[in-house]
Amino acid sequence: MTGTKLISLERGQLWLMRVHAAGAALVILAAAAIGETVLADRFELPRGILLLPLLLPVLYFVLLAPGRRYRAWGYGMAEDELEVRRGVWTQIHTVVPLERIQHIDVAQGPLERAFGVCRLILHTAGTLHSQVLVPGLSRADAERMRDEIRGRIREEPA
Amino acid sequence: MSEEALAYRRLHPGSVVLRFLKEAPSTVLALPAGLAFVSQSGLWRALYWAALLGLVLLLINLLSWWRFRYGVGAGEIVIESGVLSRNRRSIPFGRIQDVDLERSFLARLFGLAKVRIETGAGGKDEGLLDSVSMAEAQRLRDAVRAARSENLLAPTEEAATPATPLLFAMDLPRVLLFGLFNFSLVYLAGLFAFLQAFENFLPFDIYDPARWMGLAEEYLPARFSAAAIAAILVLAILLGIVAGVLRTLSRDYGFSLRLEGERFRRERGLLTRSEVVIARRRIQLAQLTTGPVRRAFGWSGLSFQTLGAGTDRSGHQSAAPFATRSEVEAVLREAGPLRLPPPPELEPVSKRHIVRALGTSLFPALTAILLLSIWARPALMLLALLPLLGVWAALERRFHRFALDGDLLLVARGVWRQRLWIVPLKNVQAISLSRGFLQRRLGLASVALDTAGAPLLNVPRVIDLREAAAEALAAEIALRRLLHSGRKSGTER
Numbered sequence: 001m002t003g004t005k006l007i008s009l010e011r012g013q014l015w016l017m018r019v020h021a022a023g024a025a026l027v028i029l030a031a032a033a034i035g036e037t038v039l040a041d042r043f044e045l046p047r048g049i050l051l052l053p054l055l056l057p058v059l060y061f062v063l064l065a066p067g068r069r070y071r072a073w074g075y076g077m078a079e080d081e082l083e084v085r086r087g088v089w090t091q092i093h094t095v096v097p098l099e100r101i102q103h104i105d106v107a108q109g110p111l112e113r114a115f116g117v118c119r120l121i122l123h124t125a126g127t128l129h130s131q132v133l134v135p136g137l138s139r140a141d142a143e144r145m146r147d148e149i150r151g152r153i154r155e156e157p158a
Numbered sequence: 159m160s161e162e163a164l165a166y167r168r169l170h171p172g173s174v175v176l177r178f179l180k181e182a183p184s185t186v187l188a189l190p191a192g193l194a195f196v197s198q199s200g201l202w203r204a205l206y207w208a209a210l211l212g213l214v215l216l217l218i219n220l221l222s223w224w225r226f227r228y229g230v231g232a233g234e235i236v237i238e239s240g241v242l243s244r245n246r247r248s249i250p251f252g253r254i255q256d257v258d259l260e261r262s263f264l265a266r267l268f269g270l271a272k273v274r275i276e277t278g279a280g281g282k283d284e285g286l287l288d289s290v291s292m293a294e295a296q297r298l299r300d301a302v303r304a305a306r307s308e309n310l311l312a313p314t315e316e317a318a319t320p321a322t323p324l325l326f327a328m329d330l331p332r333v334l335l336f337g338l339f340n341f342s343l344v345y346l347a348g349l350f351a352f353l354q355a356f357e358n359f360l361p362f363d364i365y366d367p368a369r370w371m372g373l374a375e376e377y378l379p380a381r382f383s384a385a386a387i388a389a390i391l392v393l394a395i396l397l398g399i400v401a402g403v404l405r406t407l408s409r410d411y412g413f414s415l416r417l418e419g420e421r422f423r424r425e426r427g428l429l430t431r432s433e434v435v436i437a438r439r440r441i442q443l444a445q446l447t448t449g450p451v452r453r454a455f456g457w458s459g460l461s462f463q464t465l466g467a468g469t470d471r472s473g474h475q476s477a478a479p480f481a482t483r484s485e486v487e488a489v490l491r492e493a494g495p496l497r498l499p500p501p502p503e504l505e506p507v508s509k510r511h512i513v514r515a516l517g518t519s520l521f522p523a524l525t526a527i528l529l530l531s532i533w534a535r536p537a538l539m540l541l542a543l544l545p546l547l548g549v550w551a552a553l554e555r556r557f558h559r560f561a562l563d564g565d566l567l568l569v570a571r572g573v574w575r576q577r578l579w580i581v582p583l584k585n586v587q588a589i590s591l592s593r594g595f596l597q598r599r600l601g602l603a604s605v606a607l608d609t610a611g612a613p614l615l616n617v618p619r620v621i622d623l624r625e626a627a628a629e630a631l632a633a634e635i636a637l638r639r640l641l642h643s644g645r646k647s648g649t650e651r
Binding site for chain 2: 080081087089090091092093094095096097099100124125126127128129132
């Protein structure tokens with residue numbers, strides 16, 4: 001909103017998104033395969049009645065969607081506010097005044113650790129964006145941002 | 159804190175009886191009644207069980223009353239509870255917002271009050287004393303006030319307490335008039351639920367369709383004559399109006415809002431009197447609600463969104479449910495940097511709002527009609543109603559307006575339920591700009607402001623501005639927010 005160039009996420013996050021999508025796709029395909037077997041047994045429906053229509057959406061979901069979602073993410077820290085942009089279909093651009101942040105988490109799951117990224121979670125007193133998430137940061141970046149924001153919270157007690 | 163010096167007290171003994179009376183209908187009577195119904199074991203046996211159960215319940219209540227004690231310490235209120243596992247909770251005075259009182263009809267007969275210690279932590283029943291005598295409630299309140307004003311080093315409150323100017327009050331005719339606008343069919347459902355609960359005692363089965371058919375045939379010469387349907391509709395509407403009036407009367411009878419130093423004090427209720435305090439500096443935003451008819455007569459309702467869980471389920475605290483413009487202005491003047499806009503100053507959103515609104519409503523409506531027409535061909539006639547959606551969308555745009563006025567954002571929205579948000583920019587927690595799929599095709603964007611304690615469905619949003627205008631608005635809000643909240647911290651540094 002302030003016109004500053006937003007920073008994109010680490011490449012590791014793209015791979016993480018792909019792995020997540022692939023995992024979800026496997027679950028969906030497995031469920032469909034089981035459902036199909038049951039249907040084929042019960043009602044003698046032709047094979048592929050579930051899997052074939054699913055194939056295209058799943059391919060999009062695994063091959064294209066993670067890239068688009070990854071490119072939609074962006075963040076930027078100005079002097080006193082943090083901007084986060086995300087969303088492919090509905091694009092949301094959020095501005096959080098740093099002094100409004102109540103507390104900060106830096107979180108990293110096992111998969112994220114493997115790809116060398118972590119999440120910064122900012123908690124505000126609001127309800128619509130009570131948690132503002134910035135995923136796909138390198139550990140060093142996340143900790144640097146956390147310390148910077150922490151300094152500002154201490155500076156201005158609400 | 160000095161634990162020995164704490165003078166512990168128990169709740170008023172009457173509260174044991176009170177709680178027993180409150181619980182009795184559901185447990186003592188319902189359980190044996192159910193038992194009797196299931197086992198057909200006779201009235202005396204059921205009564206015997208009821209008496210036994212009542213005795214046990216009374217003993218449990220007595221025990222938990224005995225094990226519940228509280229005390230006012232030097233810097234905190236301590237509440238100890240639990241029959242077997244003890245729980246000691248201390249609430250520091252610094253965290254206490256205020257002490258709210260609620261007096262149900264039964265409690266008023268006993269001269270008791272339920273005391274709720276508000277901390278604004280959002281959790282329910284943080285410090286609930288159910289119930290103490292009125293004198294004791296007053297003592298607690300004074301203790302909290304005294305300790306707080308000491309803590310804050312601000313003796314101003316002491317000076318302000320004796321004079322409590324009445325800001326807003328509703329007399330009986332006003333409450334009744336307000337009730338007319340609170341049309342409610344919910345209470346009809348409530349009546350049915352009540353009937354269902356006491357079904358066993360009714361001489362007929364309410365779920366027996368044959369009986370209803372029989373009734374219908376008895377009373378109606380032709381089963382579905384137009385006159386009969388009209389009569390039923392009129393009856394339902396009348397019942398809805400009566401239910402609305404009764405509900406409003408029980409909730410808002412004797413409504414009064416007073417200013418007490420840094421806080422508002424609200425009292426209301428016919429059978430259950432409640433006394434709630436709204437701290438001025440915890441007010442996040444104000445909201446004005448009205449409807450087409452009320453607006454024509456200049457009536458609207460004012461509520462405040464406060465930090466921490468409000469006692470209203472909506473997250474808003476009603477401050478003046480049915481007031482004229484000048485009355486609303488008078489309350490707002492006392493609530494900090496809030497004011498009403500002069501109506502013509504609000505700007506409409508983009509004209510494409512109509513297209514977008516139509517786009518999102520047309521598709522589901524069309525699908526529903528087509529699906530319905532598979533089942534019943536005449537449903538296709540409903541297609542003739544589709545242009546109404548366009549009229550509605552145009553109306554929606556007409557009533558959706560906004561303005562940035564100094565340190566306030568004003569947003570008006572809603573055709574039937576007209577709402578006006580008055581948001582002090584310094585209370586904005588986050589600003590978000592969003593573009594949906596259809597919005598991007600039309601070059602539109604929405605701006606939403608997040609504030610503390612906002613109910614999810616009641617967030618001030620400016621929907622469908624031109625992209626450039628939306629970006630400019632968001633940037634301007636961010637800038638002004640900084641200007642108006644930065645001033646305070648600037649002087650502190």
